[in-house]
Amino acid sequence: MNILMGFSYADSGEASVLGYRPGDLRAKERIGFLPENFAFYRHLDAEALLKFHLGLSGRKVDHPSVLIADLLATVKLESYRGLKVGKYSLGMMQRLGIAQALLGDPELLVLDEPTSGLDPAGRKDVRDLIMALKAEGKTIFLSSHLLSEVEHICDRAIIIDRGRLVRAGDMRELLADGDRVEIIVDRLSEALERAVKLRGASVHREANRIRILGETAQKRALAEMLWTGGSDVLSIAPIKTSLEDIFLKLVGVGDTE
Amino acid sequence: MKIRIVAHNTFGSFLHNKVLYAMGVLFLVFFLFGLFNVYSFKHMITASNALQMQQHMMHDIANSIVLLYGLGNLLAVWAAADSIASEIKSGTILAIMARPLHRWQFLTGKYLAVLMLMSIYAMTISGITYLLMSLGGQPFYIAGWALVFYPLVRYAIWAAIAMFLGTFLNPIVVMSIVAFLLSVIEFMSTPMAVNRIPAWIQMPLHLALPMSTFVLDESRFFNMTQAALQRYPWTNHLTALTYGMNYALVFFLLAIALFQRRSLTRD
Numbered sequence: 001m002n003i004l005m006g007f008s009y010a011d012s013g014e015a016s017v018l019g020y021r022p023g024d025l026r027a028k029e030r031i032g033f034l035p036e037n038f039a040f041y042r043h044l045d046a047e048a049l050l051k052f053h054l055g056l057s058g059r060k061v062d063h064p065s066v067l068i069a070d071l072l073a074t075v076k077l078e079s080y081r082g083l084k085v086g087k088y089s090l091g092m093m094q095r096l097g098i099a100q101a102l103l104g105d106p107e108l109l110v111l112d113e114p115t116s117g118l119d120p121a122g123r124k125d126v127r128d129l130i131m132a133l134k135a136e137g138k139t140i141f142l143s144s145h146l147l148s149e150v151e152h153i154c155d156r157a158i159i160i161d162r163g164r165l166v167r168a169g170d171m172r173e174l175l176a177d178g179d180r181v182e183i184i185v186d187r188l189s190e191a192l193e194r195a196v197k198l199r200g201a202s203v204h205r206e207a208n209r210i211r212i213l214g215e216t217a218q219k220r221a222l223a224e225m226l227w228t229g230g231s232d233v234l235s236i237a238p239i240k241t242s243l244e245d246i247f248l249k250l251v252g253v254g255d256t257e
Numbered sequence: 258m259k260i261r262i263v264a265h266n267t268f269g270s271f272l273h274n275k276v277l278y279a280m281g282v283l284f285l286v287f288f289l290f291g292l293f294n295v296y297s298f299k300h301m302i303t304a305s306n307a308l309q310m311q312q313h314m315m316h317d318i319a320n321s322i323v324l325l326y327g328l329g330n331l332l333a334v335w336a337a338a339d340s341i342a343s344e345i346k347s348g349t350i351l352a353i354m355a356r357p358l359h360r361w362q363f364l365t366g367k368y369l370a371v372l373m374l375m376s377i378y379a380m381t382i383s384g385i386t387y388l389l390m391s392l393g394g395q396p397f398y399i400a401g402w403a404l405v406f407y408p409l410v411r412y413a414i415w416a417a418i419a420m421f422l423g424t425f426l427n428p429i430v431v432m433s434i435v436a437f438l439l440s441v442i443e444f445m446s447t448p449m450a451v452n453r454i455p456a457w458i459q460m461p462l463h464l465a466l467p468m469s470t471f472v473l474d475e476s477r478f479f480n481m482t483q484a485a486l487q488r489y490p491w492t493n494h495l496t497a498l499t500y501g502m503n504y505a506l507v508f509f510l511l512a513i514a515l516f517q518r519r520s521l522t523r524d
Contacts, residue, residue: 005355007521025357033355037523039348041266043273055262056356100352110355 001112001143005033018108029058032101034094036112036143042086046077046096049085050103057104071099075129091122098129109133110141115149127152151175151243161251174246180239181219183212185231192229196222209234259358263366267340268373276339280332284325288385291321295393311395318389325382326408330415330439331432333375337416338423338431340367341516350521361513368420368509375412379405403494410501417508424515 002008003015006023020027040049050068054061061067072078075095080088088096094114101109114130115123123146130153134140144150150157151171158168167174188196188210193203201214201222210231214222216238226233271277298314341364344350354363383404415435422431444450445459 002520002522005351007351007354009518009520025359028355028357031355033352035348035351035355037348038351040352041270041349043270052262052266053352053356056259056353056358058259058357097352104356 001036001110005031005110029104030107032104032106032109034097034101034109034111034114036116038097040085040093040096040100043084045082045084046072046088046099047081049096050100053100054103059104067103071102074102075099076125090117091119091125094118094122094126095129098126102133106138108139108141112143113145114142115144115146123149147243147247157243159247159250166250167246171243175241175243176216179216179241180213181216181222182235182237182239183214183219183222183226184234184236185210185212185226186234188212188226188231189229192226192231195225195229199225213239260362260366260369263353263358263363264369264373267367267370270340271336271370271374274336274339276335277332280328280335284328287321287324287328290324291318291385291389292392294318294321295389299393311393314393315395318393318395321389322382322386325385327439329375329378329382329408329412330435332378333371333412333416334419334432334435335428336374337368337371337419338426338428340371341420341423342428345521345523348523354521360517364420364509364513364516368416371416371420372409372413375409375416376405379409379412382408406498410498410505413505414501414508417505417512421508421512421515424512424519 003010004017004022006028010022015022017024017027018030041052044052047065047068050071051064054064054068069078069081072081075098077092077095077099080092085093085096098111098114101111109130111130115126118126127149130140130142134153140153142150142153155171156169157171157174159166186209188203188205196203196212196214199214199218199222201212201218204211204213212222212226219236223233223236294317295314298310298317302310344353350363354360383401386404387401418438419428419431419435422434426434445454451459
């Protein structure tokens with residue numbers, strides 16, 4: 001992200017942002033950026049800070065105060081507009097960060113760990129705000145270690161491990177890839193178990209039931225095989241894979257960066 | 258426009274910088290030291306020792322003023338080096354540089370803010386000089402513009418050097434390097450250095466070190482008469498000041514070149 005914003009330079013490879021070199025001013029005019037672990041001038045209040053950033057954004061506005069008041073209302077900070085930034089909580093800072101990212105009316109919002117360090121309520125607030133912006137038609141480029149958040153917000157995802165791209169794709173496809181189904185039966189003969197396993201499913205015998213985990217694509221075939229084989233199918237339920245499962249499968253437990 | 262916004266904001270930040278406040282306290286101490294000397298000598302003057310006491314008074318006032326001007330060097334260095342380093346260390350630079358702003362614009366804004374601060378500082382000392390001299394009942398010949406512009410050019414040089422070093426060094430290290438350079442310059446102007454160091458070493462050092470003092474330096478403000486000042490035509494002053502500004506410009510451009518390639522992140 002630092003390379004894309006022009007803060008650092010790449011040792012190798014190529015990158016472009018909105019068709020321009022990283023750090024190009026024409027691209028930056030169309031980007032709103034929320035850095036990770038950022039800070040604002042502690043001696044300024046929210047209004048002065050946003051005025052400063054509005055000036056730097058180059059956006060011409062007839063009534064800057066009205067725009068700033070609207071943005072502060074969007075991030076629910078309107079009642080703290082006169083408070084010095086140094087007195088803001090972490091959650092308030094993140095929301096103010098989002099307000100400054102929105103100042104230039106950007107097409108693309110680049111958010112680096114927007115909920116890092118927030119409590120659950122603060123995380124929800126920021127997440128709801130991002131969802132609202134997405135609904136408005138803004139493109140959100142989000143970097144996060146909270147994979148449930150990525151799964152919830154993003155339509156496409158890429159998984160990067162130690163600077164290398166491990167997996168990329170549409171979120172639905174990524175999640176569907178690992179989708180499995182759980183079939184519960186009351187009994188299972190040994191011959192039927194072998195046949196089920198031949199279809200790639202696994203069998204887990206428990207105290208008063210037997211769990212069969214198979215690919216979603218095999219759901220119908222497995223169910224018919226079990227019925228005709230004499231097993232009573234008690235339930236069939238999909239098991240949704242999470243992005244976290246996929247990540248751990250691709251990268252490995254305790255070996256991530 | 259964007260440069261002005263950065264400069265204005267940086268100047269505002271200076272007013273909340275604790276180190277600069279500490280220097281302000283030191284400034285006050287030096288000023289009070291000068292004031293104390295003026296009053297104590299005034300009370301000791303009699304008809305028989307008037308000339309001798311007045312010389313003592315001039316000497317002590319000069320010391321206070323030279324200390325204040327010297328403190329200005331450190332103030333310029335700290336303000337310039339810290340204005341970049343603190344932005345990177347705190348992370349405030351990220352949100353700023355995410356804006357459509359060139360790195361050179363950012364650095365120019367910072368530098369202008371330092372010059373604004375140092376202009377106020379130089380004017381304040383100029384005022385203090387007049388105040389102390391008039392309180393001491395001393396005639397004062399030096400032109401006001403010289404009291405402001407010569408130090409200001411010197412501060413511009415040190416600020417540019419500090420900005421250059423500050424793009425890759427910690428401000429405290431920058432202060433140490435500058436303090437060392439100032440000592441070398443001070444030493445170079447002593448009779449011992451002039452007499453003992455061979456000319457082939459002195460010459461390149463005079464060219465390389467940031468000295469804009471060959472026409473007028475602070476220590477000579479008090480024994481310089483109007484006639485002596487007028488001995489130098491205005492073109493000499495202009496050359497001296499331009500030489501100093503040229504020196505500052507070279508270092509400032511070097512700072513921009515280095516800053517252009519450095520990473521803005523803390524790691």
